[in-house]
Amino acid sequence: MRADALWRFPGARSVALAAVAFLYLPIVVLVLLSFSDGDSLAEWSGVSLRWYREVFDNADMQRAIRNSLVVACTATLLATVAATMAALVLARGQFRGKRAMEALLGLPLVVPEIVGGIAILMFFVLVGIRLGIVSIVLAHTVFVTPFAYLPIRARLDGLNPAFAEAAADLYAGPVRAFLRVTLPLIWPGIAAGAMLAFIGSLGDVVVSYFVSGPGATTLPVYIFSMVRMGVTPMVNAVSSLLLFISLALLTVSYLLGRRYASN
Amino acid sequence: MSGPFAIDCRGLVKTFAGGSVRALDGVSLSIRENEFFTLLGPSGCGKTTLLRLIAGFEQQDAGEIDLHGERLDHLPPYKRPVNTVFQSYAVFPHLTVAENVAFGLEMKRLPRADIAARVMAMLTLVKLDGLGSRRPTQLSGGQQQRVALARALATAPKVLLLDEPLSALDLKLRTDMQIELKRLQSEVGITFVFVTHDQHEALTMSDRIAVMNHGRVLQIGTPEDVYERPTSRFVADFIGETNLLAAEPAGPGLFRLAGGDILQAEPAAASAIAVTLGIRPERAELCASAEGILRGRVEHISYMGTDTTYHLRLTDSGLFRVRTQNRDGALVRVRLGDAVGVRFPPAAVRLLDE
Amino acid sequence: MKPALRRAVLLGPATLWIGLFLVLPLTLMAYVSTLERGPSGGVLWDRHSADAYLQFLFERDLMDRLVLNTDYLHIFARSILLAGVTTLLTLAVGFPTALWMAFQSERLRLVLVFVVTVPFWTNILVRNYAWMLILRTGGTLDWLLTALHLPGPPLEILYTPWATGIGLTYSFLPYMILPIFVSLEKIDRRLIEAAYDLGADRWRVLARVILPLTAPGLAGGAILVFIPGLGAFISPELLGGAKSMMIGGLIQQQFGQSRNWPFGAALAFVLLAMVLLALWAHALRYRRERADE
Ligand SMILES: Nc1ncnc2c1ncn2[C@@H]1O[C@H](COP(=O)(O)OP(=O)(O)OP(=O)(O)O)[C@@H](O)[C@H]1O
Numbered sequence: 082m083r084a085d086a087l088w089r090f091p092g093a094r095s096v097a098l099a100a101v102a103f104l105y106l107p108i109v110v111l112v113l114l115s116f117s118d119g120d121s122l123a124e125w126s127g128v129s130l131r132w133y134r135e136v137f138d139n140a141d142m143q144r145a146i147r148n149s150l151v152v153a154c155t156a157t158l159l160a161t162v163a164a165t166m167a168a169l170v171l172a173r174g175q176f177r178g179k180r181a182m183e184a185l186l187g188l189p190l191v192v193p194e195i196v197g198g199i200a201i202l203m204f205f206v207l208v209g210i211r212l213g214i215v216s217i218v219l220a221h222t223v224f225v226t227p228f229a230y231l232p233i234r235a236r237l238d239g240l241n242p243a244f245a246e247a248a249a250d251l252y253a254g255p256v257r258a259f260l261r262v263t264l265p266l267i268w269p270g271i272a273a274g275a276m277l278a279f280i281g282s283l284g285d286v287v288v289s290y291f292v293s294g295p296g297a298t299t300l301p302v303y304i305f306s307m308v309r310m311g312v313t314p315m316v317n318a319v320s321s322l323l324l325f326i327s328l329a330l331l332t333v334s335y336l337l338g339r340r341y342a343s344n
Numbered sequence: 345m346s347g348p349f350a351i352d353c354r355g356l357v358k359t360f361a362g363g364s365v366r367a368l369d370g371v372s373l374s375i376r377e378n379e380f381f382t383l384l385g386p387s388g389c390g391k392t393t394l395l396r397l398i399a400g401f402e403q404q405d406a407g408e409i410d411l412h413g414e415r416l417d418h419l420p421p422y423k424r425p426v427n428t429v430f431q432s433y434a435v436f437p438h439l440t441v442a443e444n445v446a447f448g449l450e451m452k453r454l455p456r457a458d459i460a461a462r463v464m465a466m467l468t469l470v471k472l473d474g475l476g477s478r479r480p481t482q483l484s485g486g487q488q489q490r491v492a493l494a495r496a497l498a499t500a501p502k503v504l505l506l507d508e509p510l511s512a513l514d515l516k517l518r519t520d521m522q523i524e525l526k527r528l529q530s531e532v533g534i535t536f537v538f539v540t541h542d543q544h545e546a547l548t549m550s551d552r553i554a555v556m557n558h559g560r561v562l563q564i565g566t567p568e569d570v571y572e573r574p575t576s577r578f579v580a581d582f583i584g585e586t587n588l589l590a591a592e593p594a595g596p597g598l599f600r601l602a603g604g605d606i607l608q609a610e611p612a613a614a615s616a617i618a619v620t621l622g623i624r625p626e627r628a629e630l631c632a633s634a635e636g637i638l639r640g641r642v643e644h645i646s647y648m649g650t651d652t653t654y655h656l657r658l659t660d661s662g663l664f665r666v667r668t669q670n671r672d673g674a675l676v677r678v679r680l681g682d683a684v685g686v687r688f689p690p691a692a693v694r695l696l697d698e
Numbered sequence: 699m700k701p702a703l704r705r706a707v708l709l710g711p712a713t714l715w716i717g718l719f720l721v722l723p724l725t726l727m728a729y730v731s732t733l734e735r736g737p738s739g740g741v742l743w744d745r746h747s748a749d750a751y752l753q754f755l756f757e758r759d760l761m762d763r764l765v766l767n768t769d770y771l772h773i774f775a776r777s778i779l780l781a782g783v784t785t786l787l788t789l790a791v792g793f794p795t796a797l798w799m800a801f802q803s804e805r806l807r808l809v810l811v812f813v814v815t816v817p818f819w820t821n822i823l824v825r826n827y828a829w830m831l832i833l834r835t836g837g838t839l840d841w842l843l844t845a846l847h848l849p850g851p852p853l854e855i856l857y858t859p860w861a862t863g864i865g866l867t868y869s870f871l872p873y874m875i876l877p878i879f880v881s882l883e884k885i886d887r888r889l890i891e892a893a894y895d896l897g898a899d900r901w902r903v904l905a906r907v908i909l910p911l912t913a914p915g916l917a918g919g920a921i922l923v924f925i926p927g928l929g930a931f932i933s934p935e936l937l938g939g940a941k942s943m944m945i946g947g948l949i950q951q952q953f954g955q956s957r958n959w960p961f962g963a964a965l966a967f968v969l970l971a972m973v974l975l976a977l978w979a980h981a982l983r984y985r986r987e988r989a990d991e
């Protein structure tokens with residue numbers, strides 16, 4: 082038996098390759114079909130960008146895309162700032178109520194989206210907040226805060242507390258110590274957190290489905306209603322677009338992460 | 345009285361974990377200006393905690409700290425004119441070497457030109473000229489250590505706190521840096537408060553040493569003081585080797601051991617009923633059984649190059665070590681199992697507190 | 699007092715936000731579930747009733763008597779079953795996959811983690827929609843089977859619980875692989891070498907060393923798959939069709955066509971309780987395991 086055979090388990094490799102194929106096959110099929118020329122949803126007939134063009138010519142679709150971007154940017158900004166502030170406190174020292182705070186920050190991950198969605202919907206209706214962009218932003222910020230929080234917290238936990246102390250020791254007040262030392266050092270975590278929050282907000286269907294109003298829907302909600310009402314191949318194109326955006330963001334964050342890791 | 349002292353601590357108490365850990369338990373000490381002052385003690389005795397109180401990273405539960413006669417302990421760390429060389433160096437990884445050294449100067453808002461000049465001077469001082477644009481990750485451990493030193497010295501603090509700055513270095517580099525640190529201290533004329541748990545490092549480098557245990561200072565004195573004239577059993581045992589003998593007073597300057605032997609010691613006020621006597625192994629010598637103050641059998645011999653230690657089992661069944669220098673080569677006349685005597689002058693016998 | 703103030707200021711935004719827009723709404727939801735339904739949807743804020751919870755098991759017949767109605771129980775049972783099956787399937791696929799990944803070179807491991815993470819972060823709606831394209835009658839799979847000359851009746855998988863199962867398994871597979879992988883990667887390689895050294899063969903190393911040490915990852919993965927599986931909305935909605943509704947769809951219905959807020963709130967509350975119970979059981983077990991060490 083060769084030495085590295087000790088680390089091989091018969092069958093594991095085949096299952097793994099099959100699993101990867103399983104994970105990617107539908108995505109590949111979708112993207113391929115999005116370039117199809119025909120009117121049929123699932124049959125191939127010649128390459129074209131026809132449906133992408135249709136997406137960009139469709140005013141409703143454009144409005145939905147714009148809404149999605151506005152919501153995702155705002156929610157990401159709010160969630161990342163709030164999460165960074167919270168992480169700065171929770172990563173250092175012990176105090177009463179710390180566990181409860183951490184649980185609270187994890188709560189949005191635990192509550193099923195559908196439950197959160199209808200709860201927030203009822204709340205908005207009761208309080209009288211009009212359903213629209215604002216209500217979506219409010220709800221998204223809640224649900225993406227943990228996405229932003231976790232990488233930032235992880236980065237802070239891995240940070241030697243002596244760096245911040247050294248800054249204070251060298252006459253940097255709290256604000257300057259944060260800006261000059263802590264912030265640059267946890268920056269990769271903040272970037273990763275913001276990225277994940279953005280992807281989370283951009284992709285959310287369930288919560289948005291409940292708290293979006295007739296006037297303002299996001300792209301996924303729009304796609305969702307298209308899929309349910311009767312599909313045109315335009316859905317393939319716009320779904321692929323959504324996919325490309327997430328993929329691009331993920332790749333950037335992966336490469337950034339690797340650059341920092343190798344440093 | 346606090347005038348001439350660089351640092352004056354009075355009755356410092358610091359507890360952790362809701363009071364269950366007493367890291368400092370009433371520490372008072374005064375450090376003179378331009379002194380190389382060392383805190384020495386076993387792991388967990390509170391050395392780091394004391395430094396962190398002086399630097400301002402922790403707040404004491406009780407007690408006061410003065411710096412050059414002025415109360416220090418209400419100031420946040422960034423307003424205290426003391427700097428720290430961290431055990432982990434804490435050289436900022438996102439800044440270059442020069443930017444690290446410039447950090448404190450920038451925080452003090454010095455003019456740019458002054459900063460540049462000062463950084464150059466500091467890098468020269470720690471022998472890092474030409475490495476200013478490097479990243480800390482491209483430096484060796486010893487070089488990072490120098491950056492930390494240069495950074496802490498750049499703002500000319502009144503007191504420099506060093507927490508085991510040499511513990512991460514290998515033996516050779518460590519010895520070099522010990523000499524270097526001493527040179528630096530005399531060149532810049534700053535008070536150094538140096539933490540170590542290495543007794544040799546403490547003895548060779550310090551002007552004075554404070555020996556700590558369990559959050560208390562047991563003895564403060566020059567290296568010679570603490571080695572030759574330990575006042576407590578712990579200090580005698582922690583610094584160098586000591587034979588400890590339980591005894592009770594038997595007249596002025598006389599003590600009776602458990603086995604009945606009577607020892608003579610330097611006159612000291614001994615009112616206690618039971619005492620501990622300490623005798624350094626190198627202050628005792630072997631002799632014929634009949635001539636010895638104590639008698640026993642050789643149980644073990646460890647040869648250590650420059651000297652040899654004989655481990656004796658005394659007739660009253662206690663243990664005793666005698667160290668002799670190997671001046672005449674390996675001309676050893678004593679063998680395992682031999683019955684031998686031990687003798688030493690009364691001045692070699694120290695009366696120790698528990 | 700100063701550190702406390704700093705803490706309050708820094709924790710304030712996140713706490714307020716989540717408290718105001720999640721904890722408060724959930725409390726409200728629990729309250730609504732005890733209210734009486736309004737005549738044209740909505741609720742009567744001053745009329746309490748247990749109707750919402752009774753409705754779960756009973757319905758009123760023409761004589762206004764309570765009769766057992768198992769429709770909703772069926773939906774719950776189906777949800778639990780589908781979530782459970784999904785958990786087992788992802789486990790069966792996820793463990794060997796993670797096992798293989800964990801023993802690759804470091805470079806390859808990084809790439810593989812990325813490869814598995816990408817679907818995890820790509821839109822769940824899009825990914826389920828892709829399965830609609832594949833599974834529908836005349837869809838990709840059908841086309842493929844025909845092209846391979848495997849004649850048979852046209853596929854009728856879409857809009858069955860099978861399709862939901864495929865969608866759920868697909869959606870949550872990365873949730874299973876990643877925690878198991880993390881556990882496997884953390885195992886000290888020397889432990890495995892020691893086991894071989896002591897005469898264990900490959901399968902016994904797997905069963906006696908690797909598997910027990912991976913238990914936290916397996917448990918974590920199971921909880922990460924089971925919980926969202928239970929509350930899944932997208933997969934059953936797109937792939938399952940009307941006859942294989944799950945809890946999520948049922949809840950949504952109460953806020954859509956049925957306009958029955960109290961019942962919807964009650965269902966959501968029960969779902970939330972089930973999720974918290976599962977998490978609690980997991981935490982309990984995990985803590986005991988840690989205490990044992
Ligand atoms: N932040 C803390 N929380 C709880 N206990 C602490 C903390 N810091 C120090 N202690 C405890 O206080 C005591 C003194 O610790 P300190 O770090 O001062 O020891 P030290 O003399 O520097 O030891 P070493 O030589 O190992 O560095 C130890 O028992 C330690 O466990």
Ligand SMILES: [Mg+2]
Binds near residue numbers: 391392393507
């Ligand atoms: Mg220490």
